[in-house]
Amino acid sequence: NFSKAFLPATRGGSMDAPLVLTKRIDPKEVDGESHNVDACDHYPLRVYLGGLEYANPKDISKEIDNVDSRLGSPAQYEGIMFTHDTTDISAGPHVSSYNTIKSMSDKLDAQLELGRIIRAVDESDLAERILKTHFLRDIMGNLNSFSKQKLRCTKCGAKYRRMPLAGKCTVCGNSLNATIYEGSIKKYLEPSIRMCEEYDISEYTRQRVEVLNLFIKSTFGEPPQEQLDLSSFM
Numbered sequence: 454n455f456s457k458a459f460l461p462a463t464r465g466g467s468m469d470a471p472l473v474l475t476k477r478i479d480p481k482e483v484d485g486e487s488h489n490v491d492a493c494d495h496y497p498l499r500v501y502l503g504g505l506e507y508a509n510p511k512d513i514s515k516e517i518d519n520v521d522s523r524l525g526s527p528a529q530y531e532g533i534m535f536t537h538d539t540t541d542i543s544a545g546p547h548v549s550s551y552n553t554i555k556s557m558s559d560k561l562d563a564q565l566e567l568g569r570i571i572r573a574v575d576e577s578d579l580a581e582r583i584l585k586t587h588f589l590r591d592i593m594g595n596l597n598s599f600s601k602q603k604l605r606c607t608k609c610g611a612k613y614r615r616m617p618l619a620g621k622c623t624v625c626g627n628s629l630n631a632t633i634y635e636g637s638i639k640k641y642l643e644p645s646i647r648m649c650e651e652y653d654i655s656e657y658t659r660q661r662v663e664v665l666n667l668f669i670k671s672t673f674g675e676p677p678q679e680q681l682d683l684s685s686f687m
């Protein structure tokens with residue numbers, strides 16, 4: 454009950470579609486990552502000793518029986534073992550704390566706390582990686598789209614590529630709203646600055662956060678100073 458007419462016309466629409474059926478599966482023709490499956494029923498002592506010596510994993514992997522080393526022999530189809538029995542092959546957590554923890558800053562704290570208590574994890578390196586691969590990219594991306602964003606009229610829904618010279622909707626005269634908000638750009642800024650203070654972050658990454666902070670301040674201005682009364686100091 455299949456027709457090419459059902460496939461989406463968009464790019465990539467036929468990507469996962471079963472357009473070719475193979476009767477015979479040659480393991481060599483299967484995607485390479487499926488060859489990286491261990492096939493042993495236990496790991497040799499050498500693997501654990503190598504772990505103690507911080508050996509190069511490439512040198513140790515030769516000691517481990519995996520599917521890749523069996524390709525081309527009858528063993529590629531049979532006797533593929535495992536190290537631990539289970540009663541249910543799909544056992545495991547159904548929901549991770551990534552789903553149960555709601556706010557982004559709580560997720561961040563939980564991840565960093567885990568890094569702190571696991572001795573094998575260098576928590577400053579972890580913090581730096583979160584900054585480099587996640588937060589900094591997010592802030593830069595949002596800043597970029599902020600400057601290219603469209604404006605929308607709250608009343609009639611008219612969209613504008615840029616703010617009209619009149620400063621308001623040219624159709625109905627109502628005020629215009631941004632579609633990307635200051636908050637979505639700033640949401641990772643505070644935690645990024647905090648991580649730079651609490652962890653041993655490299656000078657380069659530290660300065661990238663600083664420069665982004667300056668950039669954001671020059672775009673949105675400083676937050677208004679709060680008037681303090683005497684009770685704030687008591």
Ligand SMILES: [Zn+2]
Nearest residue numbers: 606609622625
């Ligand atoms: Zn309007």
